[in-house]
Amino acid sequence: MTAARGFPAFPRRRAGVRFATTWWGRAWLQALEDTALDQTMLQQGRAYAKAGQLGPITVSPGRLAAVAEHEHDAVVRVEQLSDAEWDRFLDQVAAKAGHIAALLDRDMPHDLVSAAEAAGVPLLPAIGDLEPECSCPDWACRHTAALCYQASWLLDADPFVLLLLRGRGERELIEALRLRDAPSPAKEGVPAREAFALGVPPLPEPPPADVAHAPLGLEPAPGVDVAALEVLAASAASRARDLLTRGRLPALTEHQDLVRMSATFDLDRGLDAEVAAWRHGGAAGLEALETAWTPARQDLARARAQLEAAREAAREAAWEGGLPEVENERNRWTLGDRQLRYGRDGRWYPFERRGGTWWPAGPPEPDPAALLG
Structure with missing residues (x-):
């Protein structure tokens, strides 16, 4: 017992x-x-x-x-x-x-x-x-x-x-x-004493991150979309290079990955605004285009203070005839034909009105004053 x-x-x-x-x-x-x-x-x-x-x-x-x-x-x-x-x-x-x-x-x-x-x-x-x-x-x-x-x-x-x-x-x-x-x-491999006595061999040098991707050059074949396969191979090579240089990659949804590939390889998928947003700000820029969200109270107060300081600087420096009234809805501030969107990453994304829709107008800035000049 x-x-x-x-x-x-x-x-x-x-x-x-x-x-x-x-x-x-x-x-x-x-x-x-x-x-x-x-x-x-x-x-x-x-x-x-x-x-x-x-x-x-x-x-x-x-x-x-x-x-x-x-x-x-x-x-x-x-x-x-x-x-x-x-x-x-x-x-x-x-x-x-x-x-x-x-x-x-x-x-x-x-x-x-x-x-x-x-x-x-x-x-x-x-x-x-x-x-x-x-x-x-x-x-x-x-x-x-x-x-x-x-x-x-x-x-x-x-x-x-x-x-x-x-x-x-x-x-x-x-x-x-x-x-x-x-x-x-211990029965099937090297005894621990002998393994430790060997020491730790030096690690190989990391592979270069700037190796150019060579197109596959595939021959047409029945039932195979060669062009699509070549784009996928180029995309995989690009992602591998990014992984080597950055150490990690963000997880993307199927939609985000389609926009990424369209922006990278100039694919015509009817995603012009999405491609522009991606080229300006990546996944965060795409989210600024597609998603409205309500910042936390503290973040909202900080965003309003930043925007008010930017408007004051613009009023003094550049805008003739005064600034348009500001309209605020969730994370979006509209000033006439301009709109600034506060991102979850704390940066401001500029948009401009085109044909009744809002279009990405440039890369984001941490200070909205840089977008109102």
């Missing part, structure tokens, strides 16, 4: 201390809080746990126990895994050497828990899996709630506590894994 583990009583802790900080510790508390019918009991349990009112905690297969005030016995029971479930769990652990290393490093990998669940092995408790018992007369017991909250600290420090509650302790699990015919990098 797996030996129980004992933990000393937790001392009083400050009021603001958190209970669970690991994802598996939070899952443990989620099972408690989702099951509880009395929120007052949970509040009392948290306060009781932080006050250090429980005695030493004993963890054994399927059972969490501590002595509370007035010698009440607080117990929380958890269903143990069957032998078949343990076999499936060990299969998942042994399938990846990193799982064993993570557990020994007191970490519970997300992918291990997901793989175990897919194999029908529930490691983390769910609603109704924690069964409290207490010798006190209260039906909604703060003692067992406090015990669960303090147990989240134990789980944070050592996920083997959870595995012990499910039925098997650390030594038993390690021995079972040792006896299994698990794949081992």
